[in-house]
Amino acid sequence: HGHAELNSSGAQIPEPSAFSASGHRRDGDCARTRGGAPMAEAARKQRSPAAPRPVRCIVKLGGAAITNKGKLESIDEESLRSACAQLRQAMSESDGTAPEKVRGMDWSRRPGDPADPVVDAEGFAGMAGLGLDSNFVVVHGAGSFGHFQASRSGVHKGGLHSTLVKAGFVATRISVTSLNQEIVRALAREGIPSVGMSPFACGWSTQRRDLASANASQIIESLHAGFVPVLHGDAVLDESLDCTILSGDVIIRHLAQLLTPKYVVFLTDVHGVYDRPPTDPNAVLLKEIEVDDNGGWSIVKPALQGNRKEVEISVAAHDTTGGMETKILEAAAIARLGVDVYITKVDTEHSLRALKGDVNTSSDDWLGTVIRAAK
Numbered sequence: 390h391g392h393a394e395l396n397s398s399g400a401q402i403p404e405p406s407a408f409s410a411s412g413h414r415r416d417g418d419c420a421r422t423r424g425g426a427p428m429a430e431a432a433r434k435q436r437s438p439a440a441p442r443p444v445r446c447i448v449k450l451g452g453a454a455i456t457n458k459g460k461l462e463s464i465d466e467e468s469l470r471s472a473c474a475q476l477r478q479a480m481s482e483s484d485g486t487a488p489e490k491v492r493g494m495d496w497s498r499r500p501g502d503p504a505d506p507v508v509d510a511e512g513f514a515g516m517a518g519l520g521l522d523s524n525f526v527v528v529h530g531a532g533s534f535g536h537f538q539a540s541r542s543g544v545h546k547g548g549l550h551s552t553l554v555k556a557g558f559v560a561t562r563i564s565v566t567s568l569n570q571e572i573v574r575a576l577a578r579e580g581i582p583s584v585g586m587s588p589f590a591c592g593w594s595t596q597r598r599d600l601a602s603a604n605a606s607q608i609i610e611s612l613h614a615g616f617v618p619v620l621h622g623d624a625v626l627d628e629s630l631d632c633t634i635l636s637g638d639v640i641i642r643h644l645a646q647l648l649t650p651k652y653v654v655f656l657t658d659v660h661g662v663y664d665r666p667p668t669d670p671n672a673v674l675l676k677e678i679e680v681d682d683n684g685g686w687s688i689v690k691p692a693l694q695g696n697r698k699e700v701e702i703s704v705a706a707h708d709t710t711g712g713m714e715t716k717i718l719e720a721a722a723i724a725r726l727g728v729d730v731y732i733t734k735v736d737t738e739h740s741l742r743a744l745k746g747d748v749n750t751s752s753d754d755w756l757g758t759v760i761r762a763a764k
């Protein structure tokens with residue numbers, strides 16, 4: 390297990406910029422945008438008041454939340470089902486008084502299914518709309534899919550000339566795209582019009598693990614067409630390392646810079662950020678963290694003994710993307726844009742409230758961490 394300590398100087402938090410994850414590539418520099426509308430223009434279109442549907446929320450379904458961490462390529466079915474049902478509830482335009490009929494969109498046969506799937510064509514034909522404000526983007530992590538293959542072969546450190554790394558790249562993508570397929574299906578079964586989008590296949594690449602080229606026009610057009618894009622952490626080509634692992638947390642920050650959602654939610658397997666690894670019985674949940682203009686951050690709630698400012702983090706040995714440390718740094722960069730970030734535990738009343746954007750930092754009954762810009 391690796392260990393890290395974060396202090397509040399914020400030196401590692403990247404500059405906000407329109408479409409560079411690290412701030413090294415700026416607005417006018419869109420020569421690398423391939424195909425479709427240039428990204429900056431598409432982003433402006435998305436943000437302009439005339440745009441009918443500003444993005445409401447970008448959600449990370451953490452790998453730790455939706456997979457069984459200790460078991461290779463094993464989905465935590467109950468957590469995944471709950472996350473998808475809660476997402477549907479958060480998107481629902483009904484007032485919740487009448488029970489809603491969910492019309493599933495996964496029309497393929499599943500292993501063990503005895504009969505052909507039932508397609509409710511008449512039910513769909515009779516609907517005026519889906520009754521969902523589906524203007525969400527979903528990004529998921531790898532959990533027990535992908536991280537193992539990547540760490541065994543060293544894909545995150547690059548070096549594609551090595552046949553082991555090349556094989557590991559292929560194995561990582563097989564693993565994480567198969568998880569993506571299962572998540573898209575789980576969302577579709579809840580009647581959410583989800584479409585899978587792989588960063589590597591979209592031509593995204595990195596420079597030292599930070600996004601360097603990431604055309605989002607297909608994501609924006611899919612949102613406009615009423616779909617919910619479902620992206621994931623992926624193995625990608627890297628300008629200096631040859632190849633690396635792009636974390637879902639980095640993707641979320643990039644998309645937040647581009648789409649300025651109302652709020653961002655990270656669902657994981659713990660209630661939020663603690664002052665030390667939550668396996669320590671004395672760990673204290675940090676309920677509110679404030680980020681200033683320079684990227685420095687301070688713990689607003691609770692007041693810690695001696696005004697302590699450090700957060701102690703442990704990272705699993707096979708984790709190729711930095712675990713909770715990466716999440717906090719990316720969350721702080723998002724908060725700096727003025728977008729509130731909620732980190733909380735999947736399959737709880739707290740995750741439902743976060744997905745609805747119904748979090749009030751002054752009430753004590755919400756369990757999670759809010760990361761927001763200093764007022």
Ligand SMILES: Nc1ncnc2c1ncn2[C@@H]1O[C@H](COP(=O)(O)OP(=O)(O)OP(=O)(O)O)[C@@H](O)[C@H]1O
Binds near residue numbers: 453
């Ligand atoms: N100080 C800390 N506060 C909160 N969690 C911590 C801390 N230190 C270590 N952790 C660990 O971080 C883990 C969550 O981070 P992780 O990156 O694994 O989440 P994820 O986004 O759900 O998964 P993935 O990266 O696979 O998508 C928890 O399981 C927790 O045990």
Ligand SMILES: C=C(C)CCOP(=O)(O)O
Binds near residue numbers: 452529622
């Ligand atoms: C393919 C992999 C290992 C993606 C990792 O993405 P993350 O779990 O969001 O950090």
